[in-house]
Amino acid sequence: MIQFSGVSKYYDKEIIFKNISFTIEKGDLVYVTGPSGVGKTTLLKLIYCAELPDEGHINVAGWDLKKLRQGTIPYLRRNIGVVFQDFRLLPNKTVFDNIALTLKIQDMHPKEIKENVDEVLKNIRLKHKSYLFPLQLSGGEQQRVVIARAIVSRPSVLLADEPTGNLDSDTSAAIMKLFKDINAKGATVLIATHNETLFQGSGRRTIHLRDSQIEKETIG
Amino acid sequence: MRTLVYSLQTAFKSLWHEKWINFLTILSIGTSLLILSAFVGVTLNADSVLKRWAKSFGLVVYLDNTLNRKAEDRLKDFFQQDPDVLEVKYISKDRAIRELHEILGTNASILEELEGNPLPSSFELRLRRELLKPEIVKRKAGEIKQINGVEDVQYGEKWLSSLNTLSKAMKIIAAFLGCAIFTAVIFISYNTIKIFFFARRHEIETLKLLGATRSFIRLPFLIEGLFIGIFGGIISCLALFGVQSLIVYKGADILPSIRAIIVSLPVQAYILVPLAGAFMSLIGSFIAVGKIKY
Ligand SMILES: Nc1ncnc2c1ncn2[C@@H]1O[C@H](COP(=O)(O)OP(=O)(O)OP(=O)(O)O)[C@@H](O)[C@H]1O
Ligand SMILES: [Mg+2]
Numbered sequence: 001m002i003q004f005s006g007v008s009k010y011y012d013k014e015i016i017f018k019n020i021s022f023t024i025e026k027g028d029l030v031y032v033t034g035p036s037g038v039g040k041t042t043l044l045k046l047i048y049c050a051e052l053p054d055e056g057h058i059n060v061a062g063w064d065l066k067k068l069r070q071g072t073i074p075y076l077r078r079n080i081g082v083v084f085q086d087f088r089l090l091p092n093k094t095v096f097d098n099i100a101l102t103l104k105i106q107d108m109h110p111k112e113i114k115e116n117v118d119e120v121l122k123n124i125r126l127k128h129k130s131y132l133f134p135l136q137l138s139g140g141e142q143q144r145v146v147i148a149r150a151i152v153s154r155p156s157v158l159l160a161d162e163p164t165g166n167l168d169s170d171t172s173a174a175i176m177k178l179f180k181d182i183n184a185k186g187a188t189v190l191i192a193t194h195n196e197t198l199f200q201g202s203g204r205r206t207i208h209l210r211d212s213q214i215e216k217e218t219i220g
Numbered sequence: 221m222r223t224l225v226y227s228l229q230t231a232f233k234s235l236w237h238e239k240w241i242n243f244l245t246i247l248s249i250g251t252s253l254l255i256l257s258a259f260v261g262v263t264l265n266a267d268s269v270l271k272r273w274a275k276s277f278g279l280v281v282y283l284d285n286t287l288n289r290k291a292e293d294r295l296k297d298f299f300q301q302d303p304d305v306l307e308v309k310y311i312s313k314d315r316a317i318r319e320l321h322e323i324l325g326t327n328a329s330i331l332e333e334l335e336g337n338p339l340p341s342s343f344e345l346r347l348r349r350e351l352l353k354p355e356i357v358k359r360k361a362g363e364i365k366q367i368n369g370v371e372d373v374q375y376g377e378k379w380l381s382s383l384n385t386l387s388k389a390m391k392i393i394a395a396f397l398g399c400a401i402f403t404a405v406i407f408i409s410y411n412t413i414k415i416f417f418f419a420r421r422h423e424i425e426t427l428k429l430l431g432a433t434r435s436f437i438r439l440p441f442l443i444e445g446l447f448i449g450i451f452g453g454i455i456s457c458l459a460l461f462g463v464q465s466l467i468v469y470k471g472a473d474i475l476p477s478i479r480a481i482i483v484s485l486p487v488q489a490y491i492l493v494p495l496a497g498a499f500m501s502l503i504g505s506f507i508a509v510g511k512i513k514y
Contacts, residue, residue: 105427
């Protein structure tokens with residue numbers, strides 16, 4: 001589903017990745033970890049085409065990202081749900097509208113949009129706050145809205161960047177259960193985190209990044 | 221289709237949300253279009269005045285005093301068959317002297333000093349309107365002068381050439397003004413849409429990351445530009461209608477026949493001006509959103 005082969009990435013002169021390769025199969029749930037600033041967010045950006053690799057090839061859901069035309073990028077992104085580390089919620093839209101936006105972009109019928117959004121709102125237990133604006137929510141609540149927006153369109157790939165950064169352990173556990181359910185329904189899930197409790201004892205594959213390289217892979 | 225609905229909603233929300241910028245933009249576009257259509261109105265009126273004058277424009281052909289009645293009739297036939305001539309009016313020497321009498325009034329006694337009638341008979345020729353250009357009229361007059369039995373040809377040469385210069389000048393000014401205002405309106409809406417785009421760049425970035433296509437992102441801006449142009453056009457139409465009504469209303473005190481004289485813009489103009497505004501504004505918006513890239 002996601003394949004990196006010989007990928008290098010530089011920002012100006014700073015080396016982020018040097019010749020890294022790995023493959024994530026369809027239906028996997030994989031963690032990416034490593035110290036702050038190692039490039040976890042950059043790795044996800046490479047997958048949803050917000051950054052391009054300087055060397056090597058990336059293949060996502062059958063698309064060779066190097067050969068992707070500008071006009072095709074939106075259609076790639078519709079297959080990828082992203083939980084952004086910096087949230088990227090629109091402050092002038094309500095919780096409901098923020099989540100609905102993903103589906104509006106995909107030209108879904110308003111009635112279906114309402115059904116789908118209501119369902120995820122129930123899953124993240126924020127139905128009662130659907131008409132508030134992002135800034136009227138707590139950090140953890142905002143994080144749950146971002147997660148809801150990423151999963152509402154049932155993407156085949158889900159990228160979650162530090163999805164439990166603002167959550168207490170109970171809510172974290174609930175969210176992780178949500179990811180596992182989505183994964184069980186066939187979605188490929190990639191979670192970037194430095195919260196070791198997420199992957200330790202999970203029995204899932206974990207990619208450890210350090211010094212522009214994949215340091216090791218473990219089964220948590 | 222649903223994208224269109226979404227874009228319309230977004231556009232109208234933005235129109236309302238940024239109502240002051242939009243209001244000023246619409247006002248600027250309206251003013252620009254008003255200047256243009258007012259000038260077109262003035263040109264139309266001037267043109268109608270010119271037409272009126274041109275109708276009464278004639279060549280006066282003075283005949284040789286020795287010509288007999290038969291020869292004069294032959295000449296009349298000749299002019300009537302000329303395709304360039306619309307109308308031939310014969311003024312006999314008797315009538316000419318009678319008219320002179322009337323003009324002189326109490327001073328007519330000076331005519332009694334004269335022996336016989338020194339005035340020649342004449343024809344007044346009205347030419348086709350298309351021929352009322354200084355060079356053509358001059359050539360025509362020259363040709364007629366060559367005809368046997370024609371003593372002299374007179375016409376308002378200076379008057380005709382200044383009339384022509386005036387009408388040419390107005391057309392050139394209209395063209396220039398049209399271009400200038402076309403550019404101005406494009407620039408005004410370009411600027412406004414650019415500001416909106418810049419203000420919403422973070423939102424646009426997010427939309428892109430969520431999988432929005434270029435057209436999904438651009439359409440609201442284009443629609444907003446379109447409506448700004450239409451509203452600008454409507455405002456200028458209202459103002460124009462107001463100004464025109466005022467001129468007719470106030471002018472009626474000074475010149476009662478003004479209602480009949482003044483040429484108002486045709487009804488189509490009230491549709492055409494908003495359409496023109498929409499078109500120009502849309503071009504500006506297109507240029508403004510042209511830089512939205514992935
Ligand atoms: N657009 C950019 N231009 C220049 N440098 C950048 C850019 N984005 C990220 N970097 C640099 O790349 C490095 C990796 O950033 P990245 O956000 O991927 O780290 P991370 O592993 O996600 O860190 P964290 O755990 O703190 O989120 C950092 O040193 C950062 O300064
Ligand atoms: Mg990060």
